[in-house]
Amino acid sequence: MSKSGSKTKAPALHKMNLKPALSDMMKTHRNLLIATVGLSALFLPHELALVQFLIVVVALIFASSALGFATEELSGYYSAAISGFLNATFGNLAELIIGFFVILQGHTELAKASLTGSILGNLLMLVGMGYLVASVSKKEIDLHEKQAETTSTMLLLSVLFLLFPSLLFIFHEETYIRPISLLVASGLLLIYILYLLFSFKTHKDWFAQEESHTPTLSKRASFAVMIASIVLLGVLSENVSHGIEEVANVLHLNDLFLGAILLGFVGNVAEHLSVVTLARKGKHQFVLPVAIGSSLQIAMFVVPVLVFVSALTGNFMDLSFLPLEVFSVLAAVLLANEIAKDKKTNWFEAMQLLVLYGIVAVMFFFAK
Numbered sequence: 001m002s003k004s005g006s007k008t009k010a011p012a013l014h015k016m017n018l019k020p021a022l023s024d025m026m027k028t029h030r031n032l033l034i035a036t037v038g039l040s041a042l043f044l045p046h047e048l049a050l051v052q053f054l055i056v057v058v059a060l061i062f063a064s065s066a067l068g069f070a071t072e073e074l075s076g077y078y079s080a081a082i083s084g085f086l087n088a089t090f091g092n093l094a095e096l097i098i099g100f101f102v103i104l105q106g107h108t109e110l111a112k113a114s115l116t117g118s119i120l121g122n123l124l125m126l127v128g129m130g131y132l133v134a135s136v137s138k139k140e141i142d143l144h145e146k147q148a149e150t151t152s153t154m155l156l157l158s159v160l161f162l163l164f165p166s167l168l169f170i171f172h173e174e175t176y177i178r179p180i181s182l183l184v185a186s187g188l189l190l191i192y193i194l195y196l197l198f199s200f201k202t203h204k205d206w207f208a209q210e211e212s213h214t215p216t217l218s219k220r221a222s223f224a225v226m227i228a229s230i231v232l233l234g235v236l237s238e239n240v241s242h243g244i245e246e247v248a249n250v251l252h253l254n255d256l257f258l259g260a261i262l263l264g265f266v267g268n269v270a271e272h273l274s275v276v277t278l279a280r281k282g283k284h285q286f287v288l289p290v291a292i293g294s295s296l297q298i299a300m301f302v303v304p305v306l307v308f309v310s311a312l313t314g315n316f317m318d319l320s321f322l323p324l325e326v327f328s329v330l331a332a333v334l335l336a337n338e339i340a341k342d343k344k345t346n347w348f349e350a351m352q353l354l355v356l357y358g359i360v361a362v363m364f365f366f367a368k
């Protein structure tokens with residue numbers, strides 16, 4: 001999602017309101033501290049593998065939150081186009097890092113499930129919670145017409161891209177699974193690059209413009225927080241990828257539920273909290289764009305990048321998704337399209353999205 005603002009530099013720190021600046025800085029330092037403390041779980045004995053996993057997962061959430069804050073801070077120092085590109089590139093970096101380390105351990109099905117879960121979580125849980133909170137004080141919520149139409153169409157297209165190879169692999173020989181997956185990944189990445197050009201350059205006036213963000217950290221401090229967050233995410237994600245198989249055996253969870261519901265939630269929880277905050281402040285016009293934009297990043301940027309990276313690791317992640325995954329994501333996208341098409345929503349539609357997410361979670365839990 002692009003951000004409004006001129007090409008002038010952000011105001012110096014000493015000119016800012018110190019109260020919110022100190023509050024944000026303390027919150028970020030707290031998140032980094034909790035994530036760092038979470039590393040101590042790596043030294044727990046093998047008998048406490050489940051406890052170790054839960055602590056590391058919580059630490060991942062706080063590290064992801066710190067990374068999101070650092071990305072937003074950096075975007076405040078650049079023009080609208082550059083800040084939009086930063087958010088589009090680093091907005092789902094947590095999912096990319098988690099997926100990379102899971103693939104390194106050979107859990108490619110788990111990695112694919114986590115990507116499916118991220119899209120489902122964005123379109124059902126995130127939108128549902130955002131509009132439910134926004135509907136507390138409003139009978140009906142108006143949506144941004146042009147952006148809703150454009151991004152929802154893009155998302156439907158990306159799901160169709162993922163649907164075709166899955167159908168081919170289900171009903172036909174899987175001889176060409178690798179070249180077809182690489183070809184589809186290339187197409188997805190190409191369309192995403194064109195989408196960035198479309199949304200940040202040629203048709204930027206079609207997209208909802210958020211008010212200019214005034215950073216509370218210096219540019220150097222923002223970079224430092226980003227690097228620290230990425231390092232923590234890498235170390236924690238590697239530990240999750242090592243212990244996830246044993247945790248699955250202890251809790252009797254399948255890869256689909258573990259990846260789509262647990263890891264999908266972990267990678268997106270920070271974004272969910274920020275969207276709920278926007279909705280509570282009355283900025284409901286950004287709920288659907290953020291959710292669809294994040295889902296687009298997953299489907300058209302994170303998925304193809306992981307496909308290409310996996311081809312270099314020896315643990316290739318193909319694009320052959322389970323029929324239940326494909327159907328669930330397609331249903332979520334169609335619902336998001338209906339909401340965008342109507343251009344209005346309310347608390348009842350929000351509850352339908354949340355209930356559907358719960359039903360999908362139950363279906364994934366019992367899937368074999």
